[in-house]
Amino acid sequence: MIEGLIGGFGNLFVPFNLLILIAGILLGFIGGGIPGISGTMLVIILLPVSYAMDPTAAFLLLTSIYATSVFSGSISAILFRTPGTPEAVATVFDGYPMAQKGEGGKALGVSIFSSATGGVLGTIVLIFLTPLLASFALSFAAPEYFALALMGLTVVASLSAGNLVKGFIGVAFGLFIATxxxxxxxxxxxxTFGSGQLMSGIDFIPVLIGLFAISEVLRQVQKRARKTSNQKVRTELPDLGLMKRISGVIGRSSLLGIFIGILPGIGATTAAMLSYSEAARWSKNPKEFGTGIPEGVAAPESANNAAAMGAMVPLLSLGIPGSATTAILLGAFILHGIQPGPLMFQTQGSLVYTILIGLLFANLLILLIAKPFISVFSKILRVPYAIIGPLIVLFCIIGTFAVRNSIFDVGVMLVFGVIGYFLENAKFPLAPIVLGVVLGPIAESQFVRSMQMSNNDLSIFFTRPISLVLLLLALISVLYPLVKKWINHRKTKHKGDSTIAS
Known part of the structure; x- marks a missing residue:
């Protein structure tokens, strides 16, 4: 390993390879920052280009785009309430409210620091623990996946803005969309109501873009008074006090992100949602989440970057993609005549360690390059909204269409934009809907597989230790706010009775 790491450093600092790495980082920033374009799309576009390159340079380009686009999706999420990538959807919940309060620079600084930290931690784990983590991931079967998804869904108690009924209605609506x-x-x-278009289901990306981006454009158009934004966004990296405040959230979310990332097929979007929910669960003031607090930005941003690195674990050690982008990277390896799997560290050790060192440097360079990139990107805020609004809609249409080359998806996005607009006017929380849409397919498919494994015996969820623990945590998370509310009510009533008696 030591020899491999030293060789990786040497290969990375070949001038051409270093130039390719920096180019990949900048492309990742642009691809993630512009709504409708994602790192996955850029990797697909550049896949034919990489075939003409040396494997080392090719995978430094593709993996650096992959690593940095996960972070840069948060830029437009915070500034415009438009997630640049699906992984940044949870960042909207607190990042945009911070920007509305004049703390956009602070939110961006938290995002940079959290993303870099999560990415670095994920890469370090990737370097030293890949074989061990891959074997652990194989112990997860359908019951564990279902229990994990169910635990994520129960965070509705924390994301419902104090109205549990609305929260459960939102989750139910999201689950319905997923079916x-x-x-x-x-x-x-x-x-499907006999519609051929609905046979393939409703993809979650049009739903997310519609609920957040299009609805926000409609809200801004309604205000009319807004011509330009006078807010000057100056990115502020966290000071020592803020670092201390968010360090626990970053640590827990990074570990959770790595864990979610190594599970094949789950992905960084799910990791961001689950980490946000767990941050709210661990918080002493969970009701503050969604109002614009740094912890609400730190949790998803550290988790999604850590998960992106974690998704490389099953790819490199087992030849199993952990996410959509790593599935494309698997195709790139095969295109170059390389078969990822247990023997890859022996047969392609130099290439593997060069990729790992490149990922480490890409995440570190986020700290250096992100700030000047954002300073240029944020100047868009000074452009009149009469120009910005239509451009956001245009990018959303292009990005939505490109996912499945479907004009029907564009219509779905616009419909959900109108739905999101009216729901927000009615003070209905959108986060539970997103929770149901993202986690619903995982929960359903893994529940059905579990039933097939056990011949329809529900005890399979309670006889497997990991799934049992996750289900107990889910139950506690639902009951805890109800019990706490009942206890507080009893205390208030007791104090009132004591006052009357005295």
């Missing part, structure tokens, strides 16, 4: 289309197991059409 539309063909049943993944039986092929039975569900809620």
């Amino acid at each position: 539309i289309g063909l049943d993944s197991m039986t092929g039975t059409p569900r809620f």
Whole structure:
């Protein structure tokens, strides 16, 4: 390993390879920062280009785009309430409210620091613990996946702005959206109403973009008074006090992100949602989440970057992609005649360690390059909204269409934009809907697989230690706010009775 790491450093600092790495970082910033373009799309576009390159340079380019685009999606999420990438959807919940309060620079600084920290921690774990983590990931089967998704869904108690009923209605609506289309197991059409377009289901990206980006454009148009923004965004990296405040959140979220990332097929978007929910669960003041607090930015940003690195673990050690982008990277390896798997560290050790060192430097360079990039990017705020609004809509349309080359998805996005606009006017929380849309397909498919494994015996969830622990945590998280509310009510009533008696 030591020899491999030294060789990786040497390969990285070959001038051409270093130039390729920096180019990949800048492309990742641009791809993630512009709404509608993602790191996944850029990797797909550059895949043919990489075929003409040396494998070392090719994978430094593709993996650096992958690493930095996960971070840069938070820039537009914070400034415009438009997630640049799906991984940044949870960053909207607190990042945009911070920007609305004049703390956009602070939110961006927290995002930079959290993303770099999560990415570095994820890469360090990737370097030293890849074989061990890969074997642990294999111990996760359908019951554990279902329990994990269910635990994430129970955070509705913390994301419902104090209204648990609305929260559960939102989750139910999100789960309903996730069921539309063909049943993944039986092929039975569900809620398609005879429409061929609905047979393939409703993709979560049009839903997310509609609920957050399009609805925000509609809200800004309604205000009319806003011509330009006088807010000057100056990115402020966290001071020691703020670092101390968010360090616990970053540490827990990074570890959770790494853990979620190594589970094949889960991805950084789910990691961001789960880490946000767990941060709210651990917080002494969970009701502050969603109002614009640094912890609400630190949690998803550290988790999604850590998860992006964690997703490389099963790719390199087992040949199993951990996310959509790593599935494309798997194709890139095969295109170059390289088969990822248990023997890759022996047969392609030099290439593997060069990629790992490149990922480490890409995450570190976020701290240096992000600030000047944001200073240029944030000048868009000075452009009249009559120009910005239509551009945001245009990018959203292009990005939504490009996911599945479907004009129907564009229509879905616009419909959910209108839905999100009216729901926000009615003070209805959007976060639970997103929770249901993202986690619903995972929960459903893994529940069905669990039932097939056990011949429809529900005890499978309670006889496996990991799934049992996760289900108990889910139950506690639902009951805790209800019990706490009942106790506080009893205390208040007791104090009132004591006052009357005295």
